[in-house]
Amino acid sequence: MNKKEKVIEPQNIKLNMEFRAPKGTRDLLPEDKIAKNYVASELQKAFEIFGFNPIETPALEEYETATVKFAAGEGSDVMNEIFTLEDRAGRKLALRYEMTFPLARVIASNPQLPKPFKRYAMGPVWRNGPIKLGRYREFWQCDVDTVGIKNMYADVEILSLIDYIFKKFGINIIIKLNNRKLLNGIMEDLSIPKDLVDKALITIDKLDKIGKEEVIKELKEKGLNEGISKKIINSFETKDLNEVKVKSNLGKEGIKELKEVIDLCSKLNLKNIIFDISLVRGLGYYTGTIFEAFAKDSSIKSSIAGGGRWDKMIQMYGQLKDEVPAVGVAFGLDVIIDVLKEKGVKFDKTVCNLYIIPIKTKEESMKILQRLRLESIKCDMDMNDRSISKNLEYANQLGIKYVLIVGKKELEENKFTLRNMETGIEEKLKIEEIIKKFKVEK
Template sequence: MELRNLKGTCDFMPSEQRARNKIIRKLTDVFESYGYQPLETPIISYYDILASKYAGGAEILKEVYKFKDQGQRDIGLRYDLTVPLARVIGMNPNIRLPFKRYEIGKVFRDGPVKTGRNREFVQCDVDIIGVKSITAEAELMIMANDIYKMLELEVYIYFNNRKFLSGIIKVVGIPEDLENSVILSLDKIEKIGEEGVRAELTEKYVEKQYIEKLFYFLNMEGEELLKSLRFDPQNELIRQGIQELDELWGYIKSAGIQDICKFSPWLSRGLEIYTGTVFEIFLKDRSIASSVGAGGRYDKIIGAFINNGIEYPAVGITFGLDVIYNALLYKEISMEKPPVQIYIVPIGTQLEAINLVTLLRRHGISADMEMDKRKVGKSLEYAGKQQIPFVIVLGEDEIKTGKVRIRDMKRGSETEILMDEIMSYLKEKIE
């Protein structure tokens, strides 16, 4: 048997996973500071829920992992965290709105594997259910700014409005039955460029005159485009889209994040679920091409999915754990912290060492001890390789005198202190 991982999955060794856990803790701290509550949903689901008409759509169903359980029921692995959220709201009709939740968990897609796209990956989702106001979008964009500043990553938040984009498509004259297909092509502009999108639209039988007119609008500078359509809107969608964009920009300026927010009339976020604001977040230097976060408003999907006659306005954002981790690695921004702060090496003093390491842990200091009676040199070598910053060699003389030497592994120096002062000394050094 060859030991190998399934393509599109990977192991994260301790140093990698510590860094990923630290990112998750930082994200969680911000989510909760904004008043969002944690939610956890099952990874497995009835397939018919995942395959609902108003869930992910036909394209995503091609990538669902589907199987039968022992009762011959059709089961699937979740492919996102939005469908489980919709199900939770449907099963809990008395849930208080607005409902602000975050969920961090693995999702699975049996799709093509390439750089930045695995079959098993972690989503970090934040959603507000039950708020019609554009303040909801503004809050998520402000949160994104806070998170990337905290992570020391410089980003731009590109935003648009699907009503505005749909309005332009209608003004151009593109038939309604091609609108969603055109939007899917426009969503690829960052990947395949304008010529690539033009070629794809031609393959979709969009007439050349419509393509030219569409790019005439979309190649305008953002302010110029808005100005050309603002005072003489040719349809209601454009009017509503501009009104929502104006309101959002007012909140962006009020929050002081206008320097990193850019209006992008190209931006569409290909999924059909979006009904208003859409946004994507990219590193300023584009050292990583993939977005590091994205989201938007999807007012109709949950109500249609549950089919109970109630509309649930919703806005969400997802942060890509894997791409954030890779961005930090690329920029050599360390998220690592040694898992153990102090290592105790007993020399015939196992009982006392157990007592000391237990006290340290109970005082909030991560500690470990040599358990296998290796020689002191081997124990110090192990501590060095594990990047443990402090070591105490605890022998019978130390027990008798009540004094120990704490070795600073980075500096190669030793400090003699009383046993009773170990806690305060280490807390000061670790902080």
């Protein structure tokens, strides 16, 4: 043992102590984990259909990597929600709070990667923020990003992916669209000090959630007087992009990009996209197009996907001369599951499709079990010598579709009773016939 390492003594456990998952986290029992695996699998299929490749990065990042101002942004709420810890050598670390800045670090560290570089990543992230329906402190993000394409076709491909995925899930969505260049241009026209722009925009992002009065109050708390605060509010009230007037070249460039994106979306028949001038996105690294997707007719108000263009972060991490264009989206896996459940979607309670009930034939049943598994049939068997009724009750509780009864008589006849637990229909089948039946149903 290293002499510098501290020995941690076991702590006394209090009597009647309740052990539970930390607030904002959850234990996932099989039904919930099966649901999660299903959604993750469907997302992965869609990502790969669109040509994105998988990568994986650590859950832990160096604190400085996670907190540089060009990662989340100085005014971002995320900066106050980072879980931190130290390793044995006293180095400060952070649990990742999203998937984009680790990708920027990877690209900056691997300049030899061919461009465009299209990647997806899936895994848990952590934020020590407020808890509500659809929002947790540990949650999964499923990200896709395209690095190396500056034109708006890459942005529209991401929007097309969002539309494709939620159509597959049967979730009606609305995608709110905006552009950070337009937002920054409006701030420039209003002569908002540069050090207050990001802070002011993050407050504007709360307009739909907390209302005008609270937004004005928060803007004043951030150093803007009431007159300027009201002018800012007034600038974010229009719903029609054609009515937005800006003087700054940056703002005009943002409008041009928005119109190009909307035009391309129209040509792809993407009809669920609306312009929302108050959409900001809480992370300060966005540089152009931004968007968020919401489920229609749902009590869950959190976004189920969100992202945008981030052209500067890789340049900053790599200390490069030129920008490296990038655009992407993060899907909230846990929120998607919550929306599906709210819609009444039922998920399996078990992965098992067949349950063998031995009647004093445990050894022979194990051989049958092994043979079925070699045919990739998801199956299990009773090893506790329970009665048929108890086994049927067990299979029913788990929602296992079929049970196979294996008794001495069945072994002699080489035909076994296969019962469909949903219909109650029983068939006498040989093992070969059972295998064929399952392969057909699969």
